[in-house]
Amino acid sequence: MRVYQFTEQPYPDAWKDHEGSLRVNLPNRKCDPLVAADLFHRYYDEWLLADELGYDIMLNEHHQTATCMSSTVVVGLSVLARQTKRARLLVLGYPIGHRQDPLRVAEELSTIDVISRGRLDMGFIKGVPYEFPSSNQNPVGVMDRFWEAHDFIIKAMTSHDQPFNWESEHFHYRHVNIWPRPWQQPHPPVWSTTGSKSNARVLGEHGYVMATLGTGYNTRVLYDAYREGYMSMGRPAPAADRFAYLGLVAVALNEQEARERGERVASYLRSAAIVYPPFRNPPGFLSVEDNARLMRGETPPRSYTKDRRVIDMRSASVPELIDAAILFCGTPAQVYDQIVDFCEYCGGMGNLLMMGHAGSMSHADTVENLTLFAMEVMPRLKEYKQPLATATAA
Amino acid sequence: MTAGPISSIAVNNIRVEFIERGSGKPLLFLHPGIGIEPTSLVLDRLAARARVLAPHHPGFGRSEQPKSFDTVDDLAYFYLDLLEQLDLCEVIVVGVSFGGWIAAEIAIKCAARISHLVLANAVGIKVGDRETRDIVDIHAIPESEFVQLAYVDPEVGTHDYKTMPDAQVLAAARNREATARYAWSPYMHDPKLRNRLHRIHVPTLVLWGAGDRILSERYGRAYCAAIPAARFELIERAGHFPHLEQPEMFAHRIFAFVEGTSQ
Numbered sequence: 001m002r003v004y005q006f007t008e009q010p011y012p013d014a015w016k017d018h019e020g021s022l023r024v025n026l027p028n029r030k031c032d033p034l035v036a037a038d039l040f041h042r043y044y045d046e047w048l049l050a051d052e053l054g055y056d057i058m059l060n061e062h063h064q065t066a067t068c069m070s071s072t073v074v075v076g077l078s079v080l081a082r083q084t085k086r087a088r089l090l091v092l093g094y095p096i097g098h099r100q101d102p103l104r105v106a107e108e109l110s111t112i113d114v115i116s117r118g119r120l121d122m123g124f125i126k127g128v129p130y131e132f133p134s135s136n137q138n139p140v141g142v143m144d145r146f147w148e149a150h151d152f153i154i155k156a157m158t159s160h161d162q163p164f165n166w167e168s169e170h171f172h173y174r175h176v177n178i179w180p181r182p183w184q185q186p187h188p189p190v191w192s193t194t195g196s197k198s199n200a201r202v203l204g205e206h207g208y209v210m211a212t213l214g215t216g217y218n219t220r221v222l223y224d225a226y227r228e229g230y231m232s233m234g235r236p237a238p239a240a241d242r243f244a245y246l247g248l249v250a251v252a253l254n255e256q257e258a259r260e261r262g263e264r265v266a267s268y269l270r271s272a273a274i275v276y277p278p279f280r281n282p283p284g285f286l287s288v289e290d291n292a293r294l295m296r297g298e299t300p301p302r303s304y305t306k307d308r309r310v311i312d313m314r315s316a317s318v319p320e321l322i323d324a325a326i327l328f329c330g331t332p333a334q335v336y337d338q339i340v341d342f343c344e345y346c347g348g349m350g351n352l353l354m355m356g357h358a359g360s361m362s363h364a365d366t367v368e369n370l371t372l373f374a375m376e377v378m379p380r381l382k383e384y385k386q387p388l389a390t391a392t393a394a
Numbered sequence: 395m396t397a398g399p400i401s402s403i404a405v406n407n408i409r410v411e412f413i414e415r416g417s418g419k420p421l422l423f424l425h426p427g428i429g430i431e432p433t434s435l436v437l438d439r440l441a442a443r444a445r446v447l448a449p450h451h452p453g454f455g456r457s458e459q460p461k462s463f464d465t466v467d468d469l470a471y472f473y474l475d476l477l478e479q480l481d482l483c484e485v486i487v488v489g490v491s492f493g494g495w496i497a498a499e500i501a502i503k504c505a506a507r508i509s510h511l512v513l514a515n516a517v518g519i520k521v522g523d524r525e526t527r528d529i530v531d532i533h534a535i536p537e538s539e540f541v542q543l544a545y546v547d548p549e550v551g552t553h554d555y556k557t558m559p560d561a562q563v564l565a566a567a568r569n570r571e572a573t574a575r576y577a578w579s580p581y582m583h584d585p586k587l588r589n590r591l592h593r594i595h596v597p598t599l600v601l602w603g604a605g606d607r608i609l610s611e612r613y614g615r616a617y618c619a620a621i622p623a624a625r626f627e628l629i630e631r632a633g634h635f636p637h638l639e640q641p642e643m644f645a646h647r648i649f650a651f652v653e654g655t656s657q
Binding site: 133136138141277288295 | 464533534535536555556560563564566567568570571573574575578579
């Protein structure tokens with residue numbers, strides 16, 4: 001198993017005074033650039049430590065939000081491409097459906113792949129609902145735009161003999177010929193995220209790495225949909241390395257301390273959805289049928305525990321989050337057992353995207369969490385033998 | 395009062411539903427983004443003196459959404475094709491809000507089949523400077539605030555989706571999505587439209603619910619000023635949707651205008 005260290009690079013002072021919205025419309029006068037600079041340097045330092053400790057690294061981007069100061073992820077990738085030595089650098093994700101210019105995306109990511117000497121994993125995502133007010137892209141049809149941007153980026157990265165032409169629904173170019181071309185051939189690995197079975201199947205057809213977040217013991221159905229799509233293209237069952245799961249992690253030498261740390265990591269879940277309600281569901285982001293259900297006041301549950309209790313991850317307690325495999329928390333032995341138990345349930349999961357820092361966790365707290373996990377849990381996870389690739393649904 | 399039948403018609407292989415009611419001079423009613431209910435009183439008031447055709451725009455209600463349609467231009471050409479297919483002449487074209495925008499885009503392209511144009515609280519043009527939003531961002535406010543701004547009497551626009559028939563809730567969800575599809579950005583307008591309105595030479599009535607807080611009266615007057623033969627009238631005790639809040643007065647003003655300006 002690979003373990004990617006991830007933080008959203010938050011600006012935690014904003015939690016003290018946000019008037020009900022941490023995203024989109026929280027005035028940026030509440031961001032002190034001096035504080036922001038210290039935070040960025042600190043987060044990069046923690047990733048440099050993660051590099052030394054044997055982790056891989058995951059970065060993301062969001063816009064106009066105190067929950068994630070990384071509004072332009074190529075900056076963080078660029079810094080880490082130069083400063084880290086061995087970790088893979090996963091961007092999960094790059095919201096390509098929002099970008100005006102996918103040629104620029106292809107150029108940025110190829111350059112980062114070259115500077116890092118082939119360590120880039122490129123995760124392309126639809127983006128959360130709150131991104132549309134800032135990008136002003138139309139949420140209706142954003143997946144069409146996403147797939148055209150995807151097709152274009154892959155074509156740009158894999159065309160080497162002469163400039164090519166692209167005149168399609170969303171993007172227009174006449175002489176595409178990117179320099180530099182990517183280090184990894186034919187192109188850096190593609191990742192994506194989803195919460196729906198239909199998208200999971202499509203990702204399986206492509207054979208891309210599929211990540212889910214907060215899906216807990218509802219993950220298996222998504223993985224199985226992926227497996228179906230993967231095998232429908234005439235391939236054998238996909239290996240565990242095709243699957244990734246974003247889990248919060250809090251480990252400590254005794255259970256009491258671990259639970260306290262777990263509370264601090266879980267602060268991410270409790271704050272991630274603090275946003276002015278109209279920005280939570282732009283038209284077209286969900287299907288018409290799902291919107292009709294929402295209008296009726298029906299909200300489908302998303303997270304389940306192993307024994308099928310429904311939990312709301314925004315308000316659940318630490319023990320509930322552990323039961324739902326949203327948070328892996330406890331002593332090193334407990335955390336190892338929780339992760340392995342979850343992998344077995346999934347039928348294999350080869351990439352743990354570990355949120356080892358969140359909210360206002362201090363540097364010392366974060367370093368201790370990362371170090372203990374790297375020393376006591378990660379070596380055992382590297383040794384762990386994934387369940388054999390399965391061909392059928394659980 | 396009769397709730398007339400809902401029919402459907404295919405134009406260029408795009409099937410839309412429409413309400414047809416009354417007889418006499420044809421009147422094409424172009425609904426706002428919130429759609430139009432067959433039970434709307436305004437349809438009967440208009441049908442008392444004209445042959446009303448009220449289609450659900452492509453993508454709205456239960457009308458088909460063609461994959462290639464994503465601009466109001468597409469809708470304007472669709473309606474020009476529809477007028478031609480039905481061979482309608484001397485048509486009164488009435489559009490409210492988003493429907494008014496479609497009506498204006500039709501009229502700048504070809505008014506050969508149109509006798510009169512009525513733009514009621516129409517969106518579609520840019521009036522203020524680049525940092526002034528002319529039209530309230532309806533996607534950035536809760537529905538409860540929208541009805542406060544759009545109606546003089548918010549009760550008229552308040553719905554209980556929990557007790558509404560499924561088909562109607564689905565239609566409302568489709569209307570919301572279709573409005574965004576056509577009008578997300580540039581937001582609710584075509585930057586080119588204002589400079590093309592001089593092409594409209596048919597008698598035009600810009601009818602304005604005086605209590606509209608989605609659009610200002612100033613916006614309506616600017617719309618009117620850009621159209622050579624246009625007249626501006628306010629409807630009191632009505633907001634953004636005067637056809638719903640003052641259906642009698644809405645119909646009355648339209649027919650008075652048509653009579654007063656007919657050759």
